[in-house]
Amino acid sequence: MKTIEVDEELYRYIASNTRHIGESASDILRRLLHIEQAPLSSEAVNEEAKAEAAPQLGIGVEQMLKGEEFASQESAIDRFMHILSVLYQENPSAFSQANDIKGRKRIYFADDEAALLASGNTTKPKAIAGSPYWVITNTNTGRKRNIIAQLMAAMGYGHGLIERVSQSI
Known part of the structure; x- marks a missing residue:
């Protein structure tokens, strides 16, 4: 491959x-x-x-989109973190694809905070709830949408669901 x-x-x-x-x-x-x-x-x-x-992908993500907990998230960072947590919960093994998603100069995901801090200034890493992963949060909303879209595509989600989820940030 x-x-x-x-x-x-x-x-x-x-x-x-x-x-x-x-x-x-x-x-x-x-x-x-x-x-x-x-x-x-x-x-x-x-x-x-x-x-x-x-298992069929997307059931947990669909429930998330319809749920009150997600709707109550006020900031783009909170929605971004919530989506990542749900993606991990739905398919932890496929979530490992996150390690391949990188920017030109930064890595976006890592197993620990230190790796993200070393990858650039003001990355503001946060732990993804319920997972062993950390993600940078100091990106604009467009980049967050792009990260989610890339991750979901790599995990095997359909285009329509990817668009709905990334636009919900």
């Missing part, structure tokens, strides 16, 4: 063509470009079976 960087417009296009939860970017691009996939190895078949057995 290789990693490539794409601009925001291409990322949104790929994400908007997601047909089901957990569909990979490779699968989406293969479908859009009409490229057939090679037969699956036994390891890939096992991974696919695990993915099908995984």
